Amino acid sequence: MTRLCVLAESAALVSLLLAALLYVLRFHRPELQGRLTWGRWGLAIGSALLAVGLVSHGTRGNGPLGDFANVSFVFALLLALALWWADRRAARPALAATLAPLTFLVALAGLLGSSRTLPELHGSLWLNAHILLALTAYACFAVALAAAISYLVADQLLKRKHLERLPHLPPLETSDRLGRRAVLIGWCLFTVGLLIGALTVYTWGAGFDPKIPPALATWTTYTVYLVLRHLHRWRGRRLQWLLVLGFALVGLTFALGHSPEQLQRRFF
Amino acid sequence: MTELPHIIAAGLNHRSAPVELREQVAFRPTELEDALTDVVGRPHISEAVILSTCNRSELYAMTTRPEPAVAALGSFLADFHGLDPAELEPHVYRQVDAGAIRHLFEVAAGLDSMVLGEGQILAQVKQALAGAAGVGTAGACLNELFQRALRLGKQARTDTEIGRGAMSISSAAVDLARTTFGELAGREVLVVGAGEMSRQTLIHLRDQGVRSVIVANRTYDHAHELATEFGGQAIRFDDFAAHLGSADIVVSSSAAPHAIITADGLRPVLAERRGRPLFIVDIAVPRDVEAAVAELDDVYLFDIDDLNGVCDRYRAERAREAQAVAHLVEAEAVRFGAWLQARAVTPLVTELRERHEALCEQELERGLRRLTDLTPAQRQQVERMMRDYTHKVLHGPVTGLRELAAERGAGRDWTGLVRRLFGLRNGPQPIHGEDEL
Numbered sequence: 001m002t003r004l005c006v007l008a009e010s011a012a013l014v015s016l017l018l019a020a021l022l023y024v025l026r027f028h029r030p031e032l033q034g035r036l037t038w039g040r041w042g043l044a045i046g047s048a049l050l051a052v053g054l055v056s057h058g059t060r061g062n063g064p065l066g067d068f069a070n071v072s073f074v075f076a077l078l079l080a081l082a083l084w085w086a087d088r089r090a091a092r093p094a095l096a097a098t099l100a101p102l103t104f105l106v107a108l109a110g111l112l113g114s115s116r117t118l119p120e121l122h123g124s125l126w127l128n129a130h131i132l133l134a135l136t137a138y139a140c141f142a143v144a145l146a147a148a149i150s151y152l153v154a155d156q157l158l159k160r161k162h163l164e165r166l167p168h169l170p171p172l173e174t175s176d177r178l179g180r181r182a183v184l185i186g187w188c189l190f191t192v193g194l195l196i197g198a199l200t201v202y203t204w205g206a207g208f209d210p211k212i213p214p215a216l217a218t219w220t221t222y223t224v225y226l227v228l229r230h231l232h233r234w235r236g237r238r239l240q241w242l243l244v245l246g247f248a249l250v251g252l253t254f255a256l257g258h259s260p261e262q263l264q265r266r267f268f
Numbered sequence: 269m270t271e272l273p274h275i276i277a278a279g280l281n282h283r284s285a286p287v288e289l290r291e292q293v294a295f296r297p298t299e300l301e302d303a304l305t306d307v308v309g310r311p312h313i314s315e316a317v318i319l320s321t322c323n324r325s326e327l328y329a330m331t332t333r334p335e336p337a338v339a340a341l342g343s344f345l346a347d348f349h350g351l352d353p354a355e356l357e358p359h360v361y362r363q364v365d366a367g368a369i370r371h372l373f374e375v376a377a378g379l380d381s382m383v384l385g386e387g388q389i390l391a392q393v394k395q396a397l398a399g400a401a402g403v404g405t406a407g408a409c410l411n412e413l414f415q416r417a418l419r420l421g422k423q424a425r426t427d428t429e430i431g432r433g434a435m436s437i438s439s440a441a442v443d444l445a446r447t448t449f450g451e452l453a454g455r456e457v458l459v460v461g462a463g464e465m466s467r468q469t470l471i472h473l474r475d476q477g478v479r480s481v482i483v484a485n486r487t488y489d490h491a492h493e494l495a496t497e498f499g500g501q502a503i504r505f506d507d508f509a510a511h512l513g514s515a516d517i518v519v520s521s522s523a524a525p526h527a528i529i530t531a532d533g534l535r536p537v538l539a540e541r542r543g544r545p546l547f548i549v550d551i552a553v554p555r556d557v558e559a560a561v562a563e564l565d566d567v568y569l570f571d572i573d574d575l576n577g578v579c580d581r582y583r584a585e586r587a588r589e590a591q592a593v594a595h596l597v598e599a600e601a602v603r604f605g606a607w608l609q610a611r612a613v614t615p616l617v618t619e620l621r622e623r624h625e626a627l628c629e630q631e632l633e634r635g636l637r638r639l640t641d642l643t644p645a646q647r648q649q650v651e652r653m654m655r656d657y658t659h660k661v662l663h664g665p666v667t668g669l670r671e672l673a674a675e676r677g678a679g680r681d682w683t684g685l686v687r688r689l690f691g692l693r694n695g696p697q698p699i700h701g702e703d704e705l
Contacts, residue, residue, distance in 0.1 A: 158448065158568045163578060171450035172545055236543020236566040 005056035009073075009111055012049035016076070016107050019043040020100040027097035027168060043100065047080045050107060065131050068257065072110025074132070075254070078139035079103040086143045086178065094153065094169045095178075098146035106254075126200045133193030134215075140186025141222070141243075141250050147179035148243035155237050179243055180229055187222045194219060211256045218249040273314065273409060274334040275608070277368035278341035278360055279326030282382050285359035293349050293356070295320035297399075304405040307344055312337040315407040317400040317414060319375070321392045323382050328372060330409050338362045369604050372413060373597040376421035378430055384586045385430035385593075390421040409611070413604065420600045427596070430589040433582030438468035440578040441549040442476060444570055445517050448547050453477030458515035459500075460508050461522035462490040465551050469519050470498050482515070484508035486522070512537045518548045520556040531560035538564060551575065606674035613673040616683055617666050619692050628658040665690075 019042030026039060050073045065071055083099040147170070154169040156162075170178070194215065201209065225242045228234040280293060295303055295318055307316040307327060315330035327344070331337035342360050346353040363371050371380070376393050378385040397414040400406035406414070425431040434440035442452070449455060457478050459466045462485040470481060481500025485491035488504060495502035503511065505522075512518065512534065522528060529548070538546070543566050550557040550571045562569040632654050636647060665686075672682065686692075 154447075155566075159562065161570075161574055161577075163444070163447075163574075164581060166447045169447075171446065172448050174450045232542065233544075234542045236545065238565070239543060 005053050008049045008052040008056065009069075009107075012046045012053060013104070013107055013111060015042050015046035015049060016080075016100075016104040019046055020104040023093065023096040023100035027093040039096070039100065043080055043083065043103070046103075046107070047077055050077055050080075065128050069110045071131060071135070071257070072106055075135045075138060076103050076107040076110065078135055079106060079142055082139040082143045086146060086182075092150070092168055092170045094150040095143075095146040098149050099142060102142055102145075124200070126196055130193050130197040130200060133189045133196065137186040137190035137193060138250050138254065140182045140189065141218075141247050143182040144179040144186065144243045145247040147175040147182065148240040151175035151179070151240045152237065152244075155240075176235060176240075179240070183222055183225055183229075183243065183246075187219075187226055190219060190222070211253055214249050214253040214256060218246060218253055221246040221249055273330045273332055274337075274365055275328065275368045275409065275413060276331055276334050276338050276341065276365075277326060277328045277363040277371055278338055278345070279319075279324060280345075280356075280359045280361065281324035281326070281380065283380075284361055289356070289359055290323070290325065292351060293325045293345055294322070295325060299348075300399050301403050303348055304400055304403045306348060307341070308405045310337075310340045310344060313340065315400075315410045316405045317396050317410050319393060319396040321389065324375070324380075326375075328368065328410060328413070330407060334364045338364060366601060366605060369413065370597060370601045372417045373420050373600055373604075374594075376417035377424040377593050377597055378421070379590055379593055379597065383435050384583070384590060385425070385432075386435070387425060387431050390418065390425075393421065394418055409608065412607065416600060416604055420596060424593045424596055428589045428592045430586055430593050432589075433578075433585060435579055435582060436468070437551060437572065437575045437579065438465060439472050440575040440582075441469055441519065441551065441570065442472040444549070444568075444575075444578065445473075445547050446476065448545055448568055449516065451477070452517075453479070455516040456480040456514055457482070457500075457517045457519065458508060458511050459483045459494070460505075460518065460520040460528065460556065461485060461552065462487070462494040463521055463523075465521045466519055467494060467497075469521075469549070469551070470494070473517070474498055478517075482508075482511050484511075509533065509537075512546070513540045516545070516547065518546065519551065520548065521551045522556050523552070524556055525554065527556060527558040529557040529561060531558055531564060534561055534564060534567065538566065541566070549575070610670040610674040613669050613683065616686065616692075617669055620666065620669075620686075620690055621662060623690065623692060624658050624662055625655075628654050 019039050022039030022042060054070055054073050054077075065074060079099060080103050083096055083103060086095045086099060150169050151172055154166060154172055154175065157166055157169070158172075169175075221242060225239065225246065228239060228242075280290065282290065285293075300318060300320075303318055304316055307313055307318070307329060312331045312333040313329045314332070317328045319326045319328070325345070327341045329337060329341060342357065342362065343353055345351075345360065346356045372393075374380045376390060378387070378389055381389055393414065397406060397411070397418075401411065434443040445452060445455075452473060453476070455478055457470070457473055457480065459470060459481065462483055466483070470478075473481075479499065481495060481498045482503055483491040483495040483498075483500055484503045484505050484507065485494070486505045488502065491502040491505075494500075508528075512529075518529070520529065529550075546567045548557055548561065548567065548569045550569065553572060555571055557569055557571070559569075561567055632651055636642070636650065639647075639650070642650065669686065
C-alpha cells in the first residue's frame with residue numbers, strides 16, 4: 001500500500017509539473033494553444049493520482065487530513081479545482097499560468113514536507129472542519145492572487161504599450177471582479193474556520209501557536225481589502241498589491257503549519 | 269443535343285477601376301430587379317446574380333455558351349449604365365468556370381476586399397443571392413455556388429484569424445477599451461470634440477452597447493448635434509473637466525492648439541476616482557492630452573500613433589492568415605468543381621433510370637398478365653420486388669457515373685460508351701472539356 005501511495009504521489013507530481021509547464025507555455029506561446037490542451041489532462045490526471053494517494057493515506061488510519069502531507073494534497077486538489085473554475089470564468093491563459101505552478105508547488109511541499117500524523121485530529125470533527133475551511137479559503141485567495149497578478153501584468157502592458165499580449169489576459173475589470181468575488185468567498189470561509197480553530201484550541205487549552213499571528217494578519221489584510229473595495233469603493237492597481245500581500249501571508253501561515261517542530265510543539 | 273452549363277463572372281472592383289468609374293456602374297437596390305431581368309434576357313444566359321457594393325459591381329451567371337455570354341455581360345454593364353463600352357472595357361475582368369468559382373470564394377472570404385478579411389462582404393454576398401432569388405434569376409447552380417461561398421466565408425473567419433482585430437483608428441480605440449474594461453455596456457464616455465473621428469468612435473462604442481455619452485465641443489451646436497445622434501448629453505467645452513471624475517472612457521479630438529488635459533489637472537480627479545481605471549484616447553493632432561498623464565496610476569492613455577500601431581499589427585496578422593484562407597478557397601473550389609461535374613451527368617442518370625424503370629414496368633405488366641392466380645397482396649409484393657431490384661441494379665452504375673464525372677468531367681468518350689452499354693438513345697452530349705475544372 002505504501003509503495004502504491006508513493007508511486008501515485010510521484011506520478012501526480014510529474015503530471016502536475018507537466019500541466020504547470022504547459023499552462024505557462026500556453027500563456028507565453030498563445031499560438032500553440034490548440035496543441036496545449038494537454039495541460040488540462042495533466043491537471044486532471046495529477047489530481048486523480050493525488051486523490052489515490054489521499055485514499056491510500058486515509059486507509060492507513062491517518063484520515064484525509066490526518067497528516068500534513070495529506071493536508072497539502074487536499075490543498076493542491078482544491079487549487080486544481082479553483083484553477084478549473086477560474087479558467088472557465090475568465091477563459092484566459094494568464095490565470096491558469098499562475099495557479100498551475102502553485103498547485104504543483106503545494107503538492108511538492110506535501111511530498112517533501114513532514115509526514116507526521118496528527119492523532120488528535122483523527123476523530124475531531126471541529127479541527128477537521130477548521131483545516132478544510134482554511135484550505136478552501138486559501139484556494140479562493142489563490143484565485144484572487146492569480147487575478148491580481150493578471151491585473152498588474154495587464155496594467156504594465158497597457159502602460160508600456162505592449163499590446164500584443166493583452167488578449168491573453170483578462171480585461172482589468174474582469175480580473176478586479178474575479179479577485180473581489182474570490183476574496184469575499186474566501187474571507188467568509190476563513191473567518192468561520194478561524195472561529196472554529198480558536199474555539200477548539202480554547203477547549204483543548206493548547207498554548208501559543210506561532211501560526212496564529214500570520215493567520216490573523218492574513219484575515220486582517222483581506223478584511224482591509226474588502227472594506228476598501230466594498231465600503232470605500234476603492235479600485236485599481238494599489239488594491240491588487242493588497243491581494244499579493246494577503247497571499248504572501250497565506251504562504252507564511254501554511255509554511256508554519258508544515259514545520260515539524262511546530263507540529264511537535266503543538267500536538268505532542 | 270443539350271449543352272451543359274458553365275459559370276461565368278464579369279465585373280470591376282477597387283483594384284481594376286477607380287472610384288469615379290465604380291460609382292457609375294454601381295447598382296442601386298431599386299435597379300436590381302430590372303438589371304437581373306435584363307441580364308437573363310440576354311442570349312445564352314439562364315441564371316444571374318448581381319453583387320454590388322461600394323468596392324465592386326460583379327455579375328455571376330450560368331450559360332451554355334461561355335464566350336458570347338461573357339461578352340454579353342460586359343456589354344450589359346455598359347448598356348445598363350449608359351456608358352461607353354470602350355471606356356469600361358479595360359477595367360472589366362472576366363472569369364469562366366474554375367476562375368469564376370474561385371473569384372467568388374475569394375470575395376466571400378474577404379481575400380479580395382480592400383480591407384483584407386473585412387466581414388461586411390459576407391452580408392453583401394448573402395444579400396446578392398437573396399435579391400436574385402427574389403427575382404427568380406438564381407437557379408440551382410448559382411444558389412449552390414453562393415451558399416458554398418457563404419459557408420466558406422464564415423469558415424474563413426472562424427477557423428482563421430483573417431477577420432480579427434481593428435483596422436481603423438476608431439475601431440482600434442474601442443478594441444483597446446474592451447481589453448481594459450471587458451464589456452463596454454454601461455460605461456460612461458466623455459467625448460471632447462465633435463468631429464468625424466469622434467463620430468466614428470461613437471459608432472463603434474454604440475455597437476458595443478455604450479449608452480451613456482457626454483459630448484463637449486467649442487461650438488455647442490455641434491456637440492448637441494452629435495449627442496442627439498447617439499442619445500447622449502451635450503455640455504459646454506469649459507465644463508468637460510467636471511465630467512472626468514465620472515467618465516470611464518475619454519475620447520479627445522478637439523482642435524485645441526495645446527494640451528487640454530494635463531497631469532496636474534488630472535491628479536485631483538484621480539483622487540476622487542479611487543483607482544477606477546480611466547481610459548483616454550487622444551486622436552487629436554496636435555495632441556489634446558499631456559504625455560505625462562500616461563505616468564499617472566490607473567490612467568491608460570493612447571494617442572494616434574499607438575492606435576496606428578495597433579492597426580498595423582492587425583494588418584500584418586491578417587496578411588499572414590491570408591495564406592491559410594487561400595488554401596480553404598482552393599479546397600472548396602475543387603469540391604464545388606466536382607459537384608458541378610457530377611451534376612453534368614444528371615441528364616444521363618435520369619435517362620438511365622427512366623429506361624430501366626420503363627423496362628421494369630413493361631416486364632411487370634407482361635409477367636402479371638400470366639400470373640392470374642395471384643392475390644392483390646401477392647401482386648403488390650411482386651411489384652415491390654421488381655422495383656427494388658431495379659433500384660439496386662442501378663445504384664452501382666449511377667454512383668460510379670457521378671464519381672467518374674466528378675473526377676474526369678462528363679467527357680464525350682466515356683458517356684458515349686455508357687450509352688452504348690446501357691442501350692440508351694444518343695441523347696445529351698456534353699460539351700465540357702475534361703480538364704476545364
